[in-house]
Amino acid sequence: MGESVLKTIVVYTFVLLLALALSTVFIVIPAYVHHIESHVPGGFDSLYLSKYSPYNTIVVEVDYQPGMEPDPKAIAALQEKIELYSQKHVVMHVNQDIGYDEVPILISGNELFTTTTRLQQAHRDYPTGWLGGNITLYIMYLDTVWQPDNSEYASNMPAYQYRTTSMIYSVGVTYAADSIIIFKDALTQENTETTILLHELGHVWGLDHSNKPDDVMNSEFNVYNSVPLNHEPDFNQFPTNYSAEDKLRLAQLHESPNILPFF
Ligand SMILES: [Zn+2]
Structure with a gap:
């Protein structure tokens, strides 16, 4: 009994x-x-990187407007970094999917939110799976200018910007846990594309800005962009690596069983 x-x-x-x-x-x-957490940049950091994540494949979907085709070298560098730090299988899809007239020529402040929501509904083919399987990263290459304002939404987005006398130009922004925009037309030098792409990837993985000149998370675009009088800039010197501290953090995330913040 x-x-x-x-x-x-x-x-x-x-x-x-x-x-x-x-x-x-x-x-x-x-x-x-x-x-x-899907709207918070960095919110999925350990879901991408941890070996205990239920997701075992990372799908990177890149959609671009006509004329905004990504540089294959930058895309290859992105894939290499994702494979290196996640140790997961990475699948790339690059499509000219977004039409000329689907994006306004100027986006200000919170309009970024409505614009990206609309574009994702129309063009995103690979959402993150509900039950493990694939986690995705969605990147748009857009032919527009985004001018952040002081609204709470816009000022919380980690954007990579530079300033001229009349305007602030964003060259990249991580606007959600799994979503990046590259404003390709604002890239003044071709060699900066890899730097900007890896910088935004750093935000997806929860990295903050630094002011180290050889760190891809440096946010002072002028470090690369402004040319002192009588000096030619060395455009081979754009950083394409994370700092030693950031590499350590990414390695720790790979080992971390804490895939959700409340565990
Ligand atoms: Zn940034």
Whole structure:
């Protein structure tokens, strides 16, 4: 009699634990990925990088407007860095998907949010899976100018910018946990594209800005862009590497079992 009661308790405990595990995998993680943190740059850092992440393939979808085709060298460098730090299988899809007339010539402040929502609904082919499988990174190359303002949304976006006498130009922005824009027309030198792309990837992985001249997370575009009088800039010197501290952080994220912040 005592033995069968014990058996019943063991069975019920097992079923309860199984239900908890299943609800974590099938409800908590998908809910987190799709709603709670999806709008926060860096929110998916360990889902991309941790070896304990339920996602085992990273799909990178790049959609561009006519004339804004990404530099294959920059795309190859992006893929290499993602493979290096995530140790996951990376699949690239690059498409000229977005039409000339789908994007306004100037986007200001919060309009970035409505514009990107509309463009993602129309063109994004690879959303992140609900139950593991693939996590995706969505990159748009747009022929427009974004001028952030002081609104809370715009000022919280980690944008990479430079300033002329009349305007602020954004060259890249990470506007969600899994989404980047490259404003290709604002890149004054071809060699900066790899730097900007890897910089925004750093934001996706939760890295902050630095002021080190050889760090790809340096946010002072003028370091690369402004040319002192009588000096030719050395355009081979754009940084394409993270700092030693950031590399350590990325390696720690790869080992971290904390794939969700509330665990
Ligand atoms: Zn930045």
